[in-house]
Structures are given as structure tokens and as C-alpha cells.
Amino acid sequence: MNLTLLMYLIPSLIMFGCGVYGFLTRKNMIAIMISLELMLNSIDINFVLFNRYLFPEQMEGMFFTLFAIAIAAAETALALAIIINVFRIAKDVDINKINKLKF
Amino acid sequence: MESVGNIIMYFVIALAIIVFSVLTVTTRKILRAATYLLFTLFATAALYFQLDYAFLGAVQIAVYAGGIVVLFVFSILLTHNPGEDSAPLESHRKWLGIIAAVAGVAVCGFALFSYAQFCGQAIPEMTAPGIEDIGKFLLSTDKWGYLLPFEALSVLLLACIIGGVVIARRR
Amino acid sequence: MPLSYTIAVIAIPLIMFLFLGLAGVKMGKKTTGVIGVIGMLITTILAYGVALTYFFGTGEGQIADGVRKAVTVFNPDWLSFSDTLVVRMGIMLDPIAAMMLIVITTVSLMVHLYSLGYMCDHHGNAEKGFQRYYAFLALFTFSMLGLVVATNLFQIFIFFEMVGVSSYLLIGFYYTSPAAIHASKKAFIVTRLADLFFLVGILILSFYTQTFDFFGDSVNGIMGMLDDPGASIAQAGTTTFMGCSAMAWALTFIFIGGAGKSAMYPLHIWLPDAMEGPTPVSALIHAATMVVAGVYLVARLFPLYVIVQGAMDIICVVGAFTAFYAAAIACVQSDIKRALAFSTISQIAFMMTSLAVSSADGQLIEIHGGYGLGYMASMFHLFTHAMFKALLFLCAGAIIHAVHSNENDKMHGLHKYMPITSFAFLIGCLAIAGIPPFAGFWSKDEILVAAYEKGLGWGLWMSMVAGMTAFYMFRIYFLIFHWKKHEIHTEHAPSDQPWTMTLPLIILATISIVAGFVPAAKLVTWDGAPLHTQLNLTVAGTSVLIACIGIGLAYKMYYKENTLPQRMADSCRGLWTAAYKRFYMDELYQFITHKVIFQGICKPIAKFDRAIIDGFFNMLADVTNRASFGIRKMQSGSIQSYVYFYLIGVLLLAVITMACVLL
DSSP states (O other), X not given: OOOOXXXXXXXXXXXXXXXXXXXXXXXXXXHHHHHHHHHHHHHHHHHHHHHHHHOTTOOHHHHHHHHHHHHHHHHHHHHHHHHHHHHHHHSOOBGGGOOTTOO | OOOHHHHHHHHHXXXXXXXXXXXXXXXSBHHHHHHHHHHHHHHHHHHHHHXXXXXXXXXXXXXXXXXXXXXXXXXXXXXXXXXXXXXXXXXXXXXXXXXXXXXXXHHHHHHHHHTXXXXXXXXXXXXXXXXXXXXXXXXXXXXXOOHHHHHHHHHHHHHHHHHHHHHHSOO | OOGGGHHHHHHHHHHHHXXXXXXTTTXXXXXXXXXXXXXXXXXXXXXXXXXXXXXXXXXXXXXXXXXXXXXXXXXXXXXXXXXSOEEEOOEEEOXXXXXXXXXXXXXXXXXXXXXXXHTBOTTSOBOTTHHHHHHHHHHHHHHHHHHHTOSBHHHHHHHHHHHHHHHHHHHTTSTTSHHHHHHHHHXXXXXXXXXXXXXXXXXXXXXXHSOOBSSOSSSOOHXXXXXXXXXXXXXXXXXXXXXXXXXXHHHHHHHXXXXXXXXXXXXXXXXXXXXXXXXXXXXXXXXXSGGGHHHHHHHHTHHHHHHOHHHHHHHHHHHHHHHHHHHHHXXXXXXXXXXXXXXXXXXXXXXXXXXXXXXXTTEEOEETTEEOHHHHHHHHHHXXXXXXXXXXXXHHHHHXXXXXXXXXXXXXXXXXXXXXXXXXXXXXXXXXXXXXXXXXXXXXXXXXXXXXXXXXXXXXHHHHHHHHHHHHHHHHHHHHHSBSOOOOOSSSOOOOXXXXXXXXXXXXXXXXXXXXXXXXXXXXXXXXXXXXXXXXXXXXXXXXXXXXXXXXXXXXXXXXXXXXXXXXXXXXXXXXXXXXXXXXXXXXXXXXXXXXXXXXXXXXXXHHIIIIIIHHHXXXXXXXXXXXXXXXXXXXXXXXXXXXXXXXXXXXXXXXXXXXXXX
């Protein structure tokens, strides 16, 4: 039995689907961020997989993932800072109640 | 033909990813969601190790598991009373989410199975990239060098630090 | 004195306007007035010098073949649009321009001086806006001088407008009084309407002649083309539109412009109302100078009018009718200034008619072996009329200043109190009535001779109007100065006014006596050639006789208080009321503008504009607004719904892409 590319892609795909579901259904902004991390992570896996299976002699995918992780860290830090700030003002992290800036 | 250990390892990792991902988005306790995320990230790191990207796996554990999840936990603790459950979902909202997720998965899955001959290939041989190679590539300006994105990223991180301080600062 | 000094004659009033207008507030009121008078005095001296040099000098280019030529002092390009379309601003002196310089500066100087006294109350304090008043007077003088020395039609038009503006400003001088505001607006709108025709006339004429200039130097001016059968102006005579030649249209339109300023029927309605302005202004603008701008315009283009008999006939009929119409109204007016205003209209109509009767069948009528007697008579009458009408108005101003009313019944029997004014007014009346040897006799006599030469009917008609003139002027005179003993309404009895006001009266009265002996026939002719005139004893005798009858009638009716005028008014009540109401011309205008134009045309157009045009755009805006409100719901502020839509889009794109790739 071979471990094919498809076999690795399926868990990644499911992880992405979970991320989408969580992003769409969660009300808590931090939970939404967590779902976002899931989606990002599944994409990272994909980069690594395609690099490993299709271009084993090169390292573009790996480096892309490396940078993506760094940027994700930065983005999360910033987003959480914003969320905490919003919480200070609105006393809530419910995304449905933070809609005063819509128009 | 893969070794049996590898195959067993694969199934463990795949199962962990799937289960913990689902749990991450379904649990009603936010702190648990963060914990399940941590497990998912660990599983991902294990996947990287299995694919011979040891450095990437290490980074994944260090940055994601060590940094981001800790950040999540801190902010959760800052914004929630401990042990508090989130309200149960309204059903239409839940179903909308499920439909969207399933539709997305279905479309992507269909695409994957349409390229079965390409997705079906076995894992090729590869010499695992050493730390020395990664370091050289990361800091070289040659054809495969990544110095420019590296520097750009450092500026981004600096901006991010300043931004984080400014935003979160108590006025 | 070099003719180029004319530039100073024009520039000084402009400088005075700017100086008094800008710095006047900082200076005392009296200082401003004195400076204005001094500036005007210098202007007058220069103008006299220039005019006398022109008339009697023998400088280069002034005289050729015994004919006094028009002299273009200078004529620089002002607006150069293209090689052919050039507007120039220059100074040209010809007999009528030189004469007008004298008329304008003389009357203006008198008015400046007179206003020093008039614009003060009885304690000698100057009125509010004294500086503004003098600045506007200077502006008016500048505009009028610029008009008369214009070298081209466009310059005339510009100064025509400026004269209108100064008139507007001065009529509305007492801008707190609604009547003055209405009067100034009325004057401005009516003359503007006429000026529109003037502009159209200019454009038609210039289109055919390719120039605005009267006498060109490099290119032929309009006048120069008349002698050249091949010139483009000949085309204007042959191109016809609605049965009249383009030339006739152009000249008629230009005449309408002149008729607006000169208050010819039916555009006369603004002039009586213009009496709302200060009386010296009425004397300067609405009696002596500005209102003759129309006459001057026709005189300026006289050589053109001569060859287009149709336009000349229109002027003739309009002038003759206006003369009679205004005289008839003047006979019943009770307001002294209004009566004088209608007298002015009548006299200006005399001048217009006189211009028009000098030609028949496209040819000038020969009289005493010379041509263009009517033209000469008209300009001569313009000159004398300016003097005695200014005198009459200034007298009226003195009277009004003394009794604080315009109405006849507040005056009566003033002779005892204001002897100087009374004598001056009497001289003015005798002059306008045409009693020898006063000024009016000589000029009016020439007009009548010209009219009789054109046709017996014209002559008799004008003689009749002359008789009416004598009657209504002496009616005013007797009503003011005699009729009955004066009832003193105010705390102090009326008396002769301070020297600043009586001195101009005396000067103008003197001029009115002697102005008839100015050898106008030798100087002011249409082609510059001296005209030999002799007193036509038949005409002169008749007109003096008619004038005496008019005076006698007025004496009988108005010298001593009696009931005859009342009985006469009662016997033909309808006619009397109609004349008193100025034959309902104002009401007619009111009806046409308000009921017909505003209600009938403007209202429906406005309705169309609001309902259809505005409605359409409102509809567009409304639809956009509603659509925006509908779309706004999508901007819910809920990130998750955005993501949902985004996801649908992405999936659709993916499906489409795959369908394209796989199928």
C-alpha cells in the first residue's frame, strides 16, 4: 500500500471544511479566529504536500509555509489585540453585536 | 511500498487531524476549542515530521503551539469567565454552516478525485533538507534565495509588534 | 489746444469716480463735493478748449475742401479676437461729438455745483451717501463722454451700457425708498431690453460690413464704405429678410436701442419713474444728457439712415407720435418733475423727428441750397434743450428743496418768496416755448422749417405740439409761482436757495438766453460743410403766434385761482383721467408682463420645468435612493454573512472553472 498524495489531502480538506463551518457558525470572535487558524493550517499542509510529492528536489512549498506561519503568528497577535480592545469598549466578544460601523 | 509503521503513523495522524478539527469547531467551551486546536496543530507538526520536513515541524510546534495557542488562551482568559459555556447555536445558522462547509468540501473533493492519476502517485524519494541548507537558502540572494521575503517579513513583524502595542495599550 | 487733450477730458471723470468712490469715505462730505466740483471744472475747461479747437482750428486733417472732417485722435486695438474681428477703443471728434463734449461738461459742472447745496438739509448738513453721489456723478460723466467720442459701434454700446448703469445707480440713490428701487429697476430693465435690440442691430450691421469702426484708417469704416459701391455694405442693402433689407433691419434695431435710452413711445415708461432720483440727477441724466444718447446714436449713423428710407420713416412716425403723446400727458400732470419729464420726452421726440424729416425717398431734402437741415436743427435743439431743460430741472429742484414736495398744490404763489428761481424758471419756459430771442426759438424754428419741407402735415403736427409745449410749460409756471397766495406748510417760509444752487441757475439762464445765437448751422452739420440758413418768416411767425396762444391760454386758465381748469377737466373727465394716468401705458405693460408673459408663458414653462425636467431627475435620484436603501440591507455588519456570500462566489467560480477544464 502506497501513501498517495490524495490520502494526505483528505484530512487537510476536512480540516478546511471544519474551519469554514466554524467561521460561519461561531459567535465568539476568538472562536472565529481559531477556525481561521484551522483553515490557514490546512493550506500550509497543502503547500508542503505538493512540494513533497511533485517537486521533491526543491523547497518553495516549505519556505512558503514557513513564511505563512510567521505571518499567521503576526496576524493572530494583531487580531487578538483588536479583539481585546473591542471587548474593552463593548464588553462583549459576540460578533453579532459588533456591527456599529456598518454604515 | 511503504513501511507498515509509516502507514500506521499516517492513519493515526489523519484520524487525529480529522477528529480534533471537528471537535475544535463543535465544542461549546471556548477554552476546549483552543486545546483541540493545539492538538490539531501537533498532529500537523507530526505530519511535517513524517514528510521529512523536520525543521518545519519544529517551527510549527514552536510558533503555533508555543506562541499562538498561548496567545489564544491568554485572550480567552481576559475576555471570558472561566467555565462559561457559549450559547447553543440556532439551527438555521448551524445548517447554513454545514451546507457551506459540505459544499466547499464536495467541490474540492470532486476536483481531487477528478485528478486521481495525478493525486494517486506514491511518495518520491527525497533527501531531507538539513538545517544548514535551509539557513543558506533563507539568507541567500541567489536564484533560490529568500532574503528579500525574509527581510520584508521582519519589517512586517516589527510593524505588527508596534501595532499590537498601540492597539492593546490601555488609554 | 491739441485735440489729444480729449483723453484728459475723459480720464479725469474716471479718476474722480475711482478717487471719490474709494477715498471719499475717508474724507469729509464737503471736501468730497468740492473736489468733485474742481475736477469737473478742469474737465469742462479742457472740453471747451478741445471743442473750440476742433470747431475753429485749422490743424492737420481737420479741414478738406472747405469741409470739416471727423478727426480720429487715436484708436488703439482693445480686444483683438482675429484679424477681422477687432474691437477698438478710441477717441474721434466730429461736429456732434465736440458739441456733446460742451453740453455734457457744462450741464455736469452745473449739476456738480448745484448738488453741493441741494444734497444738504436746511442746516447745511450733507446727506448720507454724499460721497457715493459724487462718485456716481463722475462715473456718469465719464460714461457719457466716452459714448460721444466713440470711434466704433461697439465702444458706443459699451458706454451705452455704462450710462445705463450710472443711471440705475443714481435713480436708486435713495435705496431705502421702495419707489426709488422700483424706478431704478424699471429704468434698467426697459433700457436693457432696448439695448438687446441695439446689440442685435450692431451684429447684423457688422456682419455685413466686417467692421465696427465708423471711419477706419487701415480698413474702410462703415461710413467709408458708403461711397464705395463695391463694398460689402452694398450686400446688406440687397440681402432681404421678411421683405426688408438686412440694412433696414439692422438700423431699425439700432433705433430701438436708441429709443429705449431716449424714451420714445412705447419704451418711454421708465423716464417719468426715474424722477425718483435726486433732482440734480434728473437734470443731468434724465433731461439733458443721457436721454439724448438715442438721438446721438441715430445722428452718429445718420449717413446710413439716409439711404434706408424705411428705417427713417419709422423714426419719423415714432418721433412725431411721441412728441404729441408726451405733450398731451404733460398738460395734466400735477407732479412738477413728472410734468418736466414728459416735456423732456416730447422735446427729445422733436429731435428724433427732426433727424428723420431731413430725408425723403432715400435722399436728403434740399433746403436753402444745403442738405440735412433737419440734422443740424436736431443737434442744435439738443444743445439748447440741454441748457434750458437743465435750468428748468434745477429750478424745480430748488423749489422742491424749499417746499419739500413735488406736488403743484403744495407750491402756488412762490414768486414772492423765490424771485431768482422764478425768473430763471420763466426764462427756461420762454426758451422751451420758442419765444424769440431765447434759445429754444432758434432751434425749434429750424426743426419746423425742416418738417414743413418734408410735408405740410408734418409741419402742422409739429407746430401743434410746439403750441402744446408752450401751454403746459406756462401752466406749470403759473401754478407754481402764481395761482394763489402761498400757504406756508413748514415752519420756515420758502426762499431762494444758497448761492451754490442759485449760481448754476443764473449761468444756465444766461446760456438759455444767448445759446440761440451760436452759429450751429455753420458748425454742426452732418457732413461738416457749413449750412446757409435764413429765418423763414412764415414758419417763425406762425410758431411764435402758436406759442403765444399757448401761453395766453395758460395765463387765462392758471394765472389767478379760478374754476376754469376744473370745469374743463370735468367736461371731458375720461380724457383728462386717461392723460393723467399717462394713457394707461404702465398698466398695459403691467398687464402684458404679468398677465400675459408671466402667467401665460412663464408659469407653464416653470411648471414644465418643475414637473417634467426636475421630475425626471428627481425620479433618477429617487430610484437610486431606493435601490441604495435596498442594497444597504446587504451591508449588515455581520462578517459571517459576508463570508457566506464570498464562499458562494468562490464555489461558483470553482465549479465554472472545473466545468470549463473538465468538459
